[in-house]
Amino acid sequence: MPKLRFQALHDIQKRTRVPFDANQKPVDLFRSNVFDEKAMRQYLSATSFDGVQNAIKKGDNIDRVSADAIATGMKTWALEKGATHYSHWFQPLTGATAEKHDAFFEITVDGHVIDKFDGAQLAQQEPDASSFPNGGLRNTFEARGYTAWDPTSPAFLYDNTLCIPTVFVAYTGEALDYKTPLLKALNAIDSAATDVARYFNKNVSKVTATLGWEQEFFLIDASLAAARPDVTLTGRTLLGHASAKGQQLDDHYFGSIPSRVLTYLKELEYESLRLGIPVKTRHNEVAPNQFEIAPVFEEANLAVDHNALLMDVMEKIAQRHHFKVLFHEKPFEGINGSGKHNNWSLATDTGVNLLSPGSTPMKNLQFLTFFINTIKAVCRHEELLRASIASAGNDYRLGANEAPPAIISVFIGSQLTNVLNELEKVTDGKLSPQEKTDLKLNVIGKIPEILLDNTDRNRTSPFAFTGNKFEFRAVGATANCANPMTVLNAIVAQQLIDFKNEVDILIDKKDMKKDDAIFNVLREYIKESKKIRFEGDGYGDTWEKEAKKRKLSINNNTVVALKARISKNSVILFEDLSIMNSVEIEARYEIELEEYTKRIQIESRVLGDIARNHIIPTALRYQNVLIKNVQGLKNIYGEEYLAFAKAQTHIIKSISEKVAAIDSLIVEMTEARKKANILTLESKAEAYTMQVKSYFLLIRKHCDKLELLVEDELWPLPKYRELLFVN
Ligand code: ADP
Ligand code: MG
Numbered sequence: 001m002p003k004l005r006f007q008a009l010h011d012i013q014k015r016t017r018v019p020f021d022a023n024q025k026p027v028d029l030f031r032s033n034v035f036d037e038k039a040m041r042q043y044l045s046a047t048s049f050d051g052v053q054n055a056i057k058k059g060d061n062i063d064r065v066s067a068d069a070i071a072t073g074m075k076t077w078a079l080e081k082g083a084t085h086y087s088h089w090f091q092p093l094t095g096a097t098a099e100k101h102d103a104f105f106e107i108t109v110d111g112h113v114i115d116k117f118d119g120a121q122l123a124q125q126e127p128d129a130s131s132f133p134n135g136g137l138r139n140t141f142e143a144r145g146y147t148a149w150d151p152t153s154p155a156f157l158y159d160n161t162l163c164i165p166t167v168f169v170a171y172t173g174e175a176l177d178y179k180t181p182l183l184k185a186l187n188a189i190d191s192a193a194t195d196v197a198r199y200f201n202k203n204v205s206k207v208t209a210t211l212g213w214e215q216e217f218f219l220i221d222a223s224l225a226a227a228r229p230d231v232t233l234t235g236r237t238l239l240g241h242a243s244a245k246g247q248q249l250d251d252h253y254f255g256s257i258p259s260r261v262l263t264y265l266k267e268l269e270y271e272s273l274r275l276g277i278p279v280k281t282r283h284n285e286v287a288p289n290q291f292e293i294a295p296v297f298e299e300a301n302l303a304v305d306h307n308a309l310l311m312d313v314m315e316k317i318a319q320r321h322h323f324k325v326l327f328h329e330k331p332f333e334g335i336n337g338s339g340k341h342n343n344w345s346l347a348t349d350t351g352v353n354l355l356s357p358g359s360t361p362m363k364n365l366q367f368l369t370f371f372i373n374t375i376k377a378v379c380r381h382e383e384l385l386r387a388s389i390a391s392a393g394n395d396y397r398l399g400a401n402e403a404p405p406a407i408i409s410v411f412i413g414s415q416l417t418n419v420l421n422e423l424e425k426v427t428d429g430k431l432s433p434q435e436k437t438d439l440k441l442n443v444i445g446k447i448p449e450i451l452l453d454n455t456d457r458n459r460t461s462p463f464a465f466t467g468n469k470f471e472f473r474a475v476g477a478t479a480n481c482a483n484p485m486t487v488l489n490a491i492v493a494q495q496l497i498d499f500k501n502e503v504d505i506l507i508d509k510k511d512m513k514k515d516d517a518i519f520n521v522l523r524e525y526i527k528e529s530k531k532i533r534f535e536g537d538g539y540g541d542t543w544e545k546e547a548k549k550r551k552l553s554i555n556n557n558t559v560v561a562l563k564a565r566i567s568k569n570s571v572i573l574f575e576d577l578s579i580m581n582s583v584e585i586e587a588r589y590e591i592e593l594e595e596y597t598k599r600i601q602i603e604s605r606v607l608g609d610i611a612r613n614h615i616i617p618t619a620l621r622y623q624n625v626l627i628k629n630v631q632g633l634k635n636i637y638g639e640e641y642l643a644f645a646k647a648q649t650h651i652i653k654s655i656s657e658k659v660a661a662i663d664s665l666i667v668e669m670t671e672a673r674k675k676a677n678i679l680t681l682e683s684k685a686e687a688y689t690m691q692v693k694s695y696f697l698l699i700r701k702h703c704d705k706l707e708l709l710v711e712d713e714l715w716p717l718p719k720y721r722e723l724l725f726v727n
Pocket of ligand 1: 210211212213214294295296297298343344345346353466468469
């Protein structure tokens with residue numbers, strides 16, 4: 001008997017909500033569990049404090065003596081707050097977070113028990129690295145990976161554990177994590193953008209990349225999720241007939257948050273704020289049971305850590321509320337998937353957002369410089385940017401009619417399009433006084449409208465300018481933001497370096513005035529990067545045809561998309577900026593391909609299991625019920641029974657047909673898997689995409705038809721209407 005589904009539904013009625021008292025104000029909670037500047041002032045000597053601050057702000061090294069002093073202060077702070085353990089907290093290439101806890105506990109040679117934690121434990125640890133993906137970077141018998149403290153992301157206290165954000169590198173120095181290349185890319189953009197910003201203001205000495213992510217997710221009752229092997233093992237539904245009511249009424253978006261969900265979100269926000277994650281916005285998303293959380297933006301490295309930490313905390317707190325969080329990019333067929341928009345900008349240490357249009361022609365030239373260079377960078381590296389968001393999950397979402405397509409383009413809105421179109425027409429390198437006024441008028445007159453007028457938006461664009469920042473919308477909800485952020489910051493850094501070289505040549509060799517030189521180069525960039533700008537509807541075939549004409553890449557799946565990671569262009573990019581060497585680049589490529597292949601493999605196995613072990617037996621059981629019924633009718637009516645058994649015999653026949661079809665498709669899919677499994681890396685991934693994966697929808701179609709035929713009482717898996725509407 002399919003008890004699980006009904007037990008699960010039954011449980012929901014009885015469940016009492018976890019009481020949670022969240023009356024404390026966000027301002028009081030914020031960072032109360034973070035070893036932040038305030039705590040450092042209190043627990044560190046003036047010298048140690050300056051040491052850490054210089055490490056954070058200028059990248060200075062911390063020597064062993066200072067590290068000891070800092071560790072002591074940190075330990076005192078943590079112990080006072082009830083810490084029992086400490087852990088280096090890092091993000092291996094699985095994309096998730098990893099931690100290894102050690103107790104504040106040591107036995108000295110003379111038998112005393114002490115709570116030891118000094119500079120050595122703070123600065124460096126050696127967790128066993130053999131079980132993290134390494135793409136052949138390190139032989140397993142030399143499984144040495146080191147975690148090393150990243151002082152730019154403050155330590156925090158979670159579950160009585162002092163967590164120290166760290167990078168994770170092999171003993172040979174190669175990065176085994178997401179953070180290391182990100183930090184290097186952020187360094188690169190800092191130096192490149194500072195150089196360019198100094199054309200406009202000599203006082204600028206640092207430029208920070210900022211990131212504000214928007215995390216989308218589904219919340220499903222934990223018992224219902226547990227009754228579905230596909231949700232449990234793959235994070236998404238591999239089958240399930242559409243619910244009669246889906247999202248067609250648009251009644252969920254920004255609707256009132258269901259009370260059980262709100263209780264969860266309140267506790268989540270409470271924990272997040274204490275951990276220093278500046279969560280600010282919560283709302284219902286378009287799909288039923290889909291929600292979004294967004295923070296105040298932060299320095300990009302910190303924002304990346306905070307997103308990874310939030311995802312972790314979300315899952316932990318969900319358990320207390322008997323929810324399962326689905327981060328998958330496409331958990332339900334026919335229903336919107338989940339993304340993680342990455343809002344990105346550049347801020348100077350003089351307090352200026354470089355992507356914010358200004359009030360004077362000069363400030364606007366500065367804005368246009370960073371704006372146009374970003375567009376140019378995206379145009380040059382659209383394939384690499386596409387690769388940075390490629391994953392098995394995102395393949396189901398991109399282009400699925402609610403998410404941006406797999407083609408990268410930039411949307412800037414009608415006002416800025418007009419500005420660029422006009423600038424493009426200015427012929428000689430110089431702006432006439434008249435044109436200068438025009439530029440001023442254009443920018444002053446029009447850009448504030450963009451800031452105020454939020455309707456000038458295009459939801460179908462993967463990379464959109466939204467007033468004072470770019471919004472990279474193609475990022476998937478499960479992604480670690482470090483990957484797309486490393487690429488985006490690297491390509492803009494490279495672009496700004498090239499830009500500065502070109503401008504300087506015009507100034508030095510052609511004796512051009514600085515503004516004219518800048519404008520001259522920008523105007524050429526506008527022309528060169530025109531093909532990446534697209535204001536129209538990103539959904540549908542028209543754009544795909546147009547994109548083909550423009551020679552933009554259309555990399556519809558991960559296997560094709562990932563190739564750009566190891567292209568000559570991207571190797572040059574990362575090596576020139578010292579972000580990754582070719583070995584690290586190749587390793588990442590391998591890891592991502594392998595992960596992709598494994599995910600499709602798991603989905604294929606799970607689908608085969610469910611179809612064979614759940615769907616077919618259930619269908620046959622119901623068929624037997626019908627057969628019995630028909631036999632009974634025959635007993636009563638003799639040869640005339642058929643007149644009374646039309647529907648039954650029809651269903652009996654349909655069931656047999658569908659069961660036979662499912663069975664043979666599973667056999668074929670298993671064969672395809674066998675063939676794929678003997679291939680290596682790329683061809684294996686290709687075979688999984690082109691062969692194995694192509695069975696998913698075919699098998700699903702028959703299973704979903706059976707769901708409509710078979711008696712509801714017998715159906716073992718929670719249905720879409722239950723997963724999506726019960727909470
Ligand atoms: P929406 O895009 O949903 O309309 P907002 O534009 O208000 O919402 O902000 C979305 C996200 O953009 C938030 O996470 C916010 O922190 C972030 N954001 C705003 N300004 C910047 C900036 N200068 N740099 C990076 N992120 C930013
Ligand atoms: Mg947004």
